[in-house]
Amino acid sequence: MIDDETRYRAVDSRDARFDGVFFTAVTSTGIYCRPSCPAVTPKRVNCTFYPTAAAAQGAGFRACRRCRPDSVPGSPEWNHRADLVGRAMRLIGDGVVDREGVAGLADRLGYSARQVQRQLTAELGAGPIALARAQRAQAARLLLQTTRLPVTEVAFAAGFASVRQFNDTVREVYDRTPSGLRAEARGAGATADADPAVGGALSLRLAYRGPIDTEHLMDFLALRAVPGVEEVIAGPRGVRTYRRTLRLPHGQAVAEVDSLGSPVRADRGWLDCRLRLADLRDLTTAVHRMRALFDLDADPQAVAEQLGADPVLGPLVARRPGLRSPGHVDPHELAVRAVLGQQITVAAARTLAGRLATRYGTPLRERSGGLTVLFPEAGALAEADSADLAMPASRQDALRGLCAALAEGAVRLDPGVDREQAAEQLLALRGIGPWTVGYLRMRALGDPDVFLPGDVGVRHGLTRLGRPGDPKAAAVAALAWSPWRSYAVHQLWASLSAGE
Structure with missing residues (x-):
């Protein structure tokens, strides 16, 4: 505080x-x-x-x-807070209020709408409607200043219920009419991209607090990229671009984010992103999910102050400032991939996930480079043919059981879920153990304080640093790294890949 x-x-x-x-x-x-x-x-x-x-x-x-x-980047507070306010902010960021209203938000949180309103207002000075309204205003400004969409279409694409509400909000927040806000941007030299409604890409900047190690992010995502769903491509000046398909509430999308390349400008403060949306109403949700994937709301200085002072991790933190803990855009997809990766290599899991995507995924309406499909929905994989699952029968049963639980809602992994409750639900499923639950907490649920003592990479990383690698000793040592143990895991993984 x-x-x-x-x-x-x-x-x-x-x-x-x-x-x-x-x-x-x-x-x-x-x-x-x-x-x-x-x-x-x-x-x-x-x-x-x-x-x-x-x-x-x-x-x-x-x-x-x-x-x-x-x-600006979102407050890092919403990354680690697991209480009602933190969970509510993550759901609002994902667009739940726009899609389901305050009643839907409250239902997901397990509280009454009045309780949610009261607690958010008391702590944040604004209720869920006002918080969602601020998000819509930002989305409207982005569309006005970067596309040629008619103002009326911008209003509904940004999530407003009426043009009048849209006009009033823009005037109140920006002291400009929508047309004036667009003209101001053009006068400053901004150029409008092709209209996303006819197949163009919406370009935007994803703000972050520096520093940021985009090379680690690209390495991490490239190693795990599922063929047809994700790819990392090289560009000029060392810039790499991560591209993937997205399943969003209103339709399909393709997203791509550029690394910083070389030389890195420490003061830049944003990553370039492009979105091709089938429905512009998905803009806020797409941005929120890509920010979570790249961990852009983190506070790297707070992490560095804690881990950098540690005698074990300090040298690693000094060599790799701004290392992030990547999240994910689809928790159900990540859950499936975590089970696929049990007891096999990352490369083998990636190959198997690609085969399942080709067999059970939803084809893109139009191919985009190497991207062809959306990752299969949990319900489709719950009925997957054994011939398509190149794994032991016990893991096939675990995968089908997990997918059935996700499809039926018996296990929830959405942004506002209670992390402890989700962990208990997962552990109750046959074939789901502590490593899988910890990995999902770290990436699908964005928990910054997860340690994986039994992970092979963690154990090897500690051993190379001259520390005991057995799970019990590792767990004890990691207590000093709380509340940033997820970042410690990534530092250990990165040290292996870099040969440090």
């Missing part, structure tokens, strides 16, 4: 590490900014601080047109 004086010092020093952690509202101007805003630092007496952009908007402040506080 930080107090207002600490927040003001962050604003005075334009500390970008706090972008998205809080927002500064300036009473003398009526605007709110990110802490790193380059404008003249306001007087302390004129500053009020809010935990979310929605809270600042609800208090009557408009977004700064210079620092664009709506486009």
Whole structure:
């Protein structure tokens, strides 16, 4: 927890590490900014601080047109918090309120709508509707400034229920009409991409707190890329691009994200991303899921302060600053792949997953490079033919049982699920053990504090560092790395691949 004086010092020093952690509202101007805003630092007496952009908007402040506080990384708090507020924020980020309303959000959380409203408002200064509204405003600005879509279509694509609601929100948040916001961007030299509705790509920037090791991310994803579903391709100047298909609430999509290449600009602050959406209403959800995949809302400095001071991991952290703990875009897909990977190599699991994708996946409406299919849904794999499952009968049963539980909703792995409850449900399934549950907690559920003491790579990594690699000793040593044990796992894995 930080107090207002600490927040003001962050604003005075334009500390970008706090972008998205809080927002500064300036009473003398009526605007709110990110802490790193380059404008003249306001007087302390004129500053009020809010935990979310929605809270600042609800208090009557408009977004700064210079620092664009709506486009900052999300607060890292929502990565590790497992309480009601943390779970609710992850679901809102995934677009649940837009699709299912506050009642749907509350139902997923297991609380009444009134309880959810009360707790979010008390802690964040804004309820679920206001938080979702702030997301819609940001999506609307993105579409207005990067596409040639008619304003009316932008309104509904961003998730607004009416054009009037859209117009009122844009005016309130940005102090501009939608047409004025679009004209302002063009006047600043921005160019509109091809209209996504007719097959073009929507280009956007995925903000992060630096540093970030995109080479590790690309290596990690490339090693596990399922043929037809994912690919990593090389480009000029050392830039690599990760591409994959997405199954979204309203339709199919193809997403691609570029690495930083070489030389890396430490102050850049974003990754280039392109989305080809069959339905623009999926924009917010697609962005949220790609951010989770690349762990872009993490706080690398907090991780480095903890792990970098450790005598075991310190040298690794110093050599690989900004290493992330990749999440995933589809928890059901990851669960299937985790079971496929039990007791075989990563390469063998990747090959098997590719065969299942070809046999049971949903074909893309139009091939995109090496991407041809969406990963199979759990229900389809629950009925998979034994001839297609090149694995022992016990693991076939485990896979079918897991897929049936996911398809029926007996096991939930959505962004707002209680992690402890999900772990218990998974462990109750035949053939699902601690490693699989830990791996899913780390990647599918975005838990930053998971350690895998029985993992072969973890044990080898510790041994190479001169430390005991047996599971019991490893688990004891890892207690010092909490609450960032997932990042410790990735440091150990990366040390093996780099030969450190």
